[in-house]
Amino acid sequence: MDKKTQRCPYCQEDIYVNAIVCRYCRRDLPPDIPPLRPTEPTWIPLLIGAALVIGVTTLLRSNLGTGTTVEEDPHE
Numbered sequence: 419m420d421k422k423t424q425r426c427p428y429c430q431e432d433i434y435v436n437a438i439v440c441r442y443c444r445r446d447l448p449p450d451i452p453p454l455r456p457t458e459p460t461w462i463p464l465l466i467g468a469a470l471v472i473g474v475t476t477l478l479r480s481n482l483g484t485g486t487t488v489e490e491d492p493h494e
């Protein structure tokens with residue numbers, strides 16, 4: 419049984435995710451309410467991730483370019 423709760427978009431009370439009517443304010447709920455996140459744009463973590471990947475890649479390339487090789491043991 420799934421007993422997850424969500425916030426009612428109207429009265430902000432905790433209600434079950436699959437509720438169709440809020441038990442507090444008795445309003446009809448849309449069948450699928452998008453999760454209410456407190457102003458956290460999803461593109462920021464993506465941007466940070468992309469920046470990190472680009473940064474690391476650039477760093478590795480610049481290291482190779484200047485001849486500064488990463489310590490590698492050819493033998494196991």
Ligand SMILES: [Zn+2]
Pocket residue numbers: 426427428429430431440441442443444445
């Ligand atoms: Zn409600």
